[in-house]
Amino acid sequence: MIRLLSINWNVDPVMFSLGSIHIRYYSICWALCFFVSYVIFRKIFKKENLKEELLYKLTINYVIPLTFIGARIGHCLFYEGAYYLKYPWEIILPLHDGKFTGYAGLASHGAALGILLALWLFCRKYRKPYIWSLDRIAVAVPVAGAIVRFGNLMNSEVYGHATNLPWGFVFVRTGETVPAHPTQIYEMLAYILLFLILYYLFFRKNLGVNKPGMIFGLFLTGLFTARFLIEFVKENQVDFESRMPLNMGQWLSLPFIAAGIIIFVYSFRKNISIKNKNNNR
Numbered sequence: 377m378i379r380l381l382s383i384n385w386n387v388d389p390v391m392f393s394l395g396s397i398h399i400r401y402y403s404i405c406w407a408l409c410f411f412v413s414y415v416i417f418r419k420i421f422k423k424e425n426l427k428e429e430l431l432y433k434l435t436i437n438y439v440i441p442l443t444f445i446g447a448r449i450g451h452c453l454f455y456e457g458a459y460y461l462k463y464p465w466e467i468i469l470p471l472h473d474g475k476f477t478g479y480a481g482l483a484s485h486g487a488a489l490g491i492l493l494a495l496w497l498f499c500r501k502y503r504k505p506y507i508w509s510l511d512r513i514a515v516a517v518p519v520a521g522a523i524v525r526f527g528n529l530m531n532s533e534v535y536g537h538a539t540n541l542p543w544g545f546v547f548v549r550t551g552e553t554v555p556a557h558p559t560q561i562y563e564m565l566a567y568i569l570l571f572l573i574l575y576y577l578f579f580r581k582n583l584g585v586n587k588p589g590m591i592f593g594l595f596l597t598g599l600f601t602a603r604f605l606i607e608f609v610k611e612n613q614v615d616f617e618s619r620m621p622l623n624m625g626q627w628l629s630l631p632f633i634a635a636g637i638i639i640f641v642y643s644f645r646k647n648i649s650i651k652n653k654n655n656n657r
Contacts, residue, residue, distance in 0.1 A: 450486015
């Protein structure tokens with residue numbers, strides 16, 4: 377009965393081919409991430425009367441290249457460090473075990489670090505407060521995260537443990553025969569919910585202007601708490617994680633959760649202090 381209710385998932389990860397070049401859904405999803413993020417940022421810049429030329433420089437010169445670099449290096453070092461330290465050139469080339477794969481693994485935690493560095497470099501050059509950029513990127517990133525997880529679903533990767541729940545997916549392409557938690561969909565839904573909350577707080581409550589840092593603190597806490605919890609039902613990506621009390625994704629999420637709580641509390645207290653000072657004048 378349970379098997380009848382499960383979903384057989386056997387989607388070809390290649391969207392279309394141009395000769396020997398294969399265009400994967402995952403690659404399209406990454407491109408779509410930047411497009412959607414750009415649209416959201418353009419609305420933010422318009423709201424704050426900032427030139428779109430500045431947004432173009434932020435996107436092309438900083439965010440896109442450093443996001444990819446961070447995501448790629450993060451995957452290689454966090455999940456397959458021993459291999460890529462032995463064959464470092466394969467970090468750049470889409471090779472593994474000396475064979476052309478056409479697919480380069482990317483890690484969301486590495487992408488997060490790349491984005492943070494990109495924003496810091498941008499703010500340093502154009503003399504913007506760092507927290508200004510963090511509050512605004514926080515609105516767009518959850519949508520990008522949801523799109524990437526859709527790409528993971530199309531790749532039949534990073535899914536969960538076996539489950540008896542009726543919405544379990546049988547990932548046929550990877551040789552699975554029993555339903556598993558579609559953790560890609562769990563994360564997609566969590567990130568979309570977080571986006572709606574942050575979008576409302578930024579555009580309707582003007583939290584990004586009135587209480588600097590609070591949006592970013594909520595973003596870090598919400599996104600990485602969701603990631604931490606969903607990891608409990610997710611299959612390990614590499615063998616060594618089975619010997620760890622928490623998997624790599626969870627260990628990498630904890631510093632971000634802690635940072636989010638600290639930033640949120642600091643922002644809350646700072647704004648309360650400013651409000652009290654103004655009331656006493």
